[in-house]
Amino acid sequence: xxxxxxxxxxxxxxxxLTTEYPAVPHGKKIASNYVSGLPFSNNKSLFHFYIPVxxxxxxxxxxxxxxxxxxxxxAVSSEDPFLTSSSLPTCLPFASSQSVPLPFPMAHGTTxxxxxxxxxxxxxxxxxxxxxxxxxxxxxxxxxxxHSHLVGLTSGTSADCALWKRILARELRxxxxxxxxxxxxxxxxxxxxxxxxxxxxxxxxxxxxxxGWDGGEQKNFVDSTNAKVSLAKDERFSFSQQCSIRKKMxxxxxxxxxxxxxxxxxxxxxxxxxxxxxxxxxxxDQGVHWGLTVDEAKSIAREAVYRATYRDAYSGNCVDMYxxxxxxxxxxxxxxxxxxxxxxxxxxxxxxxxxxxx
Amino acid sequence: xxxxxxxxxxxKDYHYTGPVEHKFSPYAFNGGTVLxxxxxxxxxxxxxxxxxxxxxxHSRDSPKCYKLTDTTxxxxxxxxxxxxxxxxxxxxxxxxxxxxxxxxxxxxxxxxMLSTILYSRRFFPYYVYNIIGGLDEEGKGAVYxxxxxxxxxxxxxxxxxxxxxxxxxxxxxxxxxxxxxxxxHVPLTKDKAVQLVKDVFISAAERDVYTGDALxxxxxxxxxxxxxxxPLRKD
Numbered sequence: 001x002x003x004x005x006x007x008x009x010x011x012x013x014x015x016x017l018t019t020e021y022p023a024v025p026h027g028k029k030i031a032s033n034y035v036s037g038l039p040f041s042n043n044k045s046l047f048h049f050y051i052p053v054x055x056x057x058x059x060x061x062x063x064x065x066x067x068x069x070x071x072x073x074x075a076v077s078s079e080d081p082f083l084t085s086s087s088l089p090t091c092l093p094f095a096s097s098q099s100v101p102l103p104f105p106m107a108h109g110t111t112x113x114x115x116x117x118x119x120x121x122x123x124x125x126x127x128x129x130x131x132x133x134x135x136x137x138x139x140x141x142x143x144x145x146x147h148s149h150l151v152g153l154t155s156g157t158s159a160d161c162a163l164w165k166r167i168l169a170r171e172l173r174x175x176x177x178x179x180x181x182x183x184x185x186x187x188x189x190x191x192x193x194x195x196x197x198x199x200x201x202x203x204x205x206x207x208x209x210x211x212g213w214d215g216g217e218q219k220n221f222v223d224s225t226n227a228k229v230s231l232a233k234d235e236r237f238s239f240s241q242q243c244s245i246r247k248k249m250x251x252x253x254x255x256x257x258x259x260x261x262x263x264x265x266x267x268x269x270x271x272x273x274x275x276x277x278x279x280x281x282x283x284x285d286q287g288v289h290w291g292l293t294v295d296e297a298k299s300i301a302r303e304a305v306y307r308a309t310y311r312d313a314y315s316g317n318c319v320d321m322y323x324x325x326x327x328x329x330x331x332x333x334x335x336x337x338x339x340x341x342x343x344x345x346x347x348x349x350x351x352x353x354x355x356x357x358x
Numbered sequence: 359x360x361x362x363x364x365x366x367x368x369x370k371d372y373h374y375t376g377p378v379e380h381k382f383s384p385y386a387f388n389g390g391t392v393l394x395x396x397x398x399x400x401x402x403x404x405x406x407x408x409x410x411x412x413x414x415x416h417s418r419d420s421p422k423c424y425k426l427t428d429t430t431x432x433x434x435x436x437x438x439x440x441x442x443x444x445x446x447x448x449x450x451x452x453x454x455x456x457x458x459x460x461x462x463x464x465x466x467x468x469x470x471m472l473s474t475i476l477y478s479r480r481f482f483p484y485y486v487y488n489i490i491g492g493l494d495e496e497g498k499g500a501v502y503x504x505x506x507x508x509x510x511x512x513x514x515x516x517x518x519x520x521x522x523x524x525x526x527x528x529x530x531x532x533x534x535x536x537x538x539x540x541x542x543h544v545p546l547t548k549d550k551a552v553q554l555v556k557d558v559f560i561s562a563a564e565r566d567v568y569t570g571d572a573l574x575x576x577x578x579x580x581x582x583x584x585x586x587x588x589p590l591r592k593d
Contacts, residue, residue: 131505134523140511159509163477202481 109314111276124301150212156205185212185255215252276308389568391519392433394491396499403491430492435519465492469502476508521566
């Protein structure tokens with residue numbers, strides 16, 4: 001549904017399959033495989049990825065000492081492709097398949113962090129995008145706003161993160177249009193986790209931290225003084241639903257969720273993800289508590305990213321900071337950490353001369 | 359010992375080291391370097407024209423810039439088979455867009471479309487390093503650089519391909535004025551940019567074996583696309 005519409009390759013492959021299949025003799029494998037959709041989608045298939053069947057790699061026209069590797073997926077792929085595409089994703093052919101060895105490295109390595117405090121959620125990330133030793137981009141954006149009150153931090157392969165954020169933004173917008181209210185951060189995290197589930201076991205690598213502020217939208221849901229009036233008006237709500245609505249009013253506020261492509265979905269007060277996260281954690285564990293002011297929170301986040309970039313080779317360049325409150329997210333200007341490094345050097349030199357004087 | 363393509367430009371081991379398992383790889387590395395620079399009202403896309411594989415040169419006249427529209431040029435380097443297919447697919451999609459929307463795609467729209475085309479092949483990627491250069495809707499120069507699976511962003515300058523690691527720092531210094539103290543940031547003129555691109559490729563041909571033969575420069579302005587070919591080292 002989502003990815004297929006965005007990537008729009010369905011028509012190309014379906015034509016090939018429908019025209020080629022009757023003519024293909026029984027037993028020959030067609031070099032493509034489909035993953036069918038998740039239960040909530042109303043389309044036949046959610047994603048139409050071109051996934052090479054392992055036999056394609058073994059059946060080369062050039063015979064020079066190839067060893068056919070026995071794999072679990074070959075049993076599945078020997079079935080009729082139509083049959084596999086119509087079943088739900090209980091059997092995933094590529095979960096154990098040996099994917100094509102890539103001749104290039106993917107972008108990885110980062111430091112991102114987010115924590116909750118009394119003034120909302122503070123999110124910070126570095127801006128270096130590295131590809132096994134080469135800095136592919138010194139000014140990439142790792143904090144992507146999804147909507148006015150939700151921001152996502154990305155870690156992992158940048159292409160995966162960019163696409164999946166885009167899909168999540170689209171799904172959240174559709175939810176908002178259909179149901180008249182924003183989906184909560186918890187719901188968004190669950191949605192992302194379920195969308196990533198069919199790709200568990202593949203080389204997809206997404207470790208996202210969703211930071212948002214829930215609630216505070218429609219008056220008749222949140223405003224407790226008007227609640228009785230609006231509820232009386234609308235007699236559809238039963239007593240239990242009224243209780244749950246009142247409970248919901250306490251559930252608004254800052255939220256922080258960590259979602260990973262291996263299936264993890266965690267709620268917390270403080271998260272740091274990436275190769276530089278151990279260094280960031282040490283600064284954050286030392287200084288973060290609920291009662292921080294906004295300026296203190298900003299300086300701690302900045303310091304944590306700076307220390308992580310100082311020690312971690314795969315993090316560096318600049319720091320991005322976003323602050324999410326009930327009014328939405330605000331972005332702080334990108335700051336080059338090179339200046340911070342030189343300031344620190346000056347300070348150390350100054351301290352050294354001071355101590356020598358005494 | 360499993361031979362994999364972790365490092366595409368590396369020499370193959372020809373001495374006997376024990377039984378080697380050869381597996382068919384659907385990828386090959388055909389070399390080549392692409393570069394794009396965006397200016398105030400122009401964009402330049404340049405590429406060398408050498409097509410190589412391993413120790414051999416297949417062709418000395420295979421440029422890697424492809425004209426997409428009157429205001430957009432794409433440079434593709436990597437595996438030549440995937441470059442050809444990808445440009446055919448992009449051309450087809452451009453035509454479809456033109457017929458259904460009655461207007462040509464803008465550079466930004468082409469970039470977004472290419473990102474989704476590349477990502478649809480996430481598990482069997484196109485081994486192509488793309489750089490799109492063109493003019494945006496306001497007439498300013500735009501450069502979009504991609505990785506093989508579709509992650510992209512807009513830049514001012516970018517080098518891709520086999521000599522990218524050599525060219526990118528030079529561009530950072532000369533166009534981005536990085537790591538230079540006390541230098542006036544003069545905006546780049548078109549003639550200066552073309553001269554810089556030529557010099558930069560001459561340097562690349564000196565040190566990178568997969569770059570050379572000739573340089574094809576496409577300058578995109580609102581008047582149109584102007585192509586120029588300059589010879590480089592042939593050895």
